[in-house]
Amino acid sequence: MRQKFGLLLVMLMAFSHQAWSVESPRELLPNPQQEAQAEEVGRQLRCLVCQNESIEDSSAPLARDLRQIVRQQVSQGRTSHDILKWMTHRYGDFIRLKPVFDRGTALLWLMPILSLGGALLLARRLWRRRHHPLPLPPLSGEEKARLHKLLTGD
Amino acid sequence: MPVTRRHLLAVIPAVGITAFAVGCARMLSRMQQGDYDPRAIHTPMLNQPIPDFANLPSLPGLPPSFDAPTLRQQDHPVLINFLASWCIPCVTELPLLKELSTHVDIWGIVYEDKAERVSAFLNRNDQPYQRVGHDFSGKIAIDWGVSGVPESFLIFPGGRIVWHNSAGLNQEVITREVLPLLELTP
Numbered sequence: 640m641r642q643k644f645g646l647l648l649v650m651l652m653a654f655s656h657q658a659w660s661v662e663s664p665r666e667l668l669p670n671p672q673q674e675a676q677a678e679e680v681g682r683q684l685r686c687l688v689c690q691n692e693s694i695e696d697s698s699a700p701l702a703r704d705l706r707q708i709v710r711q712q713v714s715q716g717r718t719s720h721d722i723l724k725w726m727t728h729r730y731g732d733f734i735r736l737k738p739v740f741d742r743g744t745a746l747l748w749l750m751p752i753l754s755l756g757g758a759l760l761l762a763r764r765l766w767r768r769r770h771h772p773l774p775l776p777p778l779s780g781e782e783k784a785r786l787h788k789l790l791t792g793d
Numbered sequence: 794m795p796v797t798r799r800h801l802l803a804v805i806p807a808v809g810i811t812a813f814a815v816g817c818a819r820m821l822s823r824m825q826q827g828d829y830d831p832r833a834i835h836t837p838m839l840n841q842p843i844p845d846f847a848n849l850p851s852l853p854g855l856p857p858s859f860d861a862p863t864l865r866q867q868d869h870p871v872l873i874n875f876l877a878s879w880c881i882p883c884v885t886e887l888p889l890l891k892e893l894s895t896h897v898d899i900w901g902i903v904y905e906d907k908a909e910r911v912s913a914f915l916n917r918n919d920q921p922y923q924r925v926g927h928d929f930s931g932k933i934a935i936d937w938g939v940s941g942v943p944e945s946f947l948i949f950p951g952g953r954i955v956w957h958n959s960a961g962l963n964q965e966v967i968t969r970e971v972l973p974l975l976e977l978t979p
Contacts, residue, residue, distance in 0.1 A: 687940035704932065730837070
């Protein structure tokens with residue numbers, strides 16, 4: 640019985656989280672297309688209070704205010720790009736959950752390709768070495784004489 | 794032994810790992826010294842003009858309010874301090890601000906707080922503000938790039954933001970950052 644109650648509680652919590660990422664239905668825009676745009680922008684913006692949540696997920700007052708601003712700007716017909724720029728102007732690149740591609744973040748973004756490329760090169764070298772060993776250079780006169788000495792046992 | 798291409802290629806991973814280790818060590822030591830915080834909120838408003846805002850509502854029993862043009866027209870630096878009576882670091886930094894107010898004018902912007910609460914709070918304490926405005930909705934603060942209270946900005950004549958601190962003030966920050974800037978005042 641107690642286990643069942645626990646399960647029910649967990650399910651309830653899971654559902655309530657999904658249903659109420661935005662705190663109140665009054666926050667939503669009446670136009671579903673605009674609301675979808677606002678949610679898409681909001682999911683890309685970091686809540687600066689609980690820093691690994693987006694403003695759509697966070698229940699901090701600042702996130703609520705930022706959601707309101709996003710929705711206000713969406714209903715004024717501003718593009719997602721403009722809204723993100725407005726936010727970055729005030730809070731810096733840090734407010735974007737997905738870092739932009741620029742000089743400072745190029746290494747971060749290119750690292751998967753670089754590591755994959757490096758690994759492939761290394762694999763190719765190892766494979767080649769195993770299947771096509773390098774031909775040995777011919778023995779020098781001194782070495783030939785030593786070999787002869789060893790083989791004949793003189 | 795002659796240096797071949799093979800030797801050079803073999804050195805690359807070692808150099809890469811060393812560079813990575815040096816980078817990590819530098820980051821960790823700067824984190825310990827306190828001049829790098831990976832969770833710090835960057836302050837892109839530096840060297841920008843102050844955002845525009847109309848006259849803020851004033852609060853009962855407190856100094857008069859202000860608008861953006863008034864702030865721009867000052868011929869001396871002004872420290873803008875965002876505060877709220879519900880914020881513990883704001884209560885803590887109040888004596889420091891009082892002391893700092895002998896060096897620079899301090900104007901307060903009250904962030905998302907009830908007028909009567911903040912009036913009572915500031916009148917109960919020895920308040921440092923020459924002017925106090927109310928940002929009830931918190932939207933003015935967002936325009937300034939404020940992510941929480943307290944935050945302070947140093948404004949030079951003409952309305953240029955020369956310094957932004959997105960945390961509570963302490964004596965070290967004041968002596969190391971604010972006072973030297975005040976000596977630079979144009």
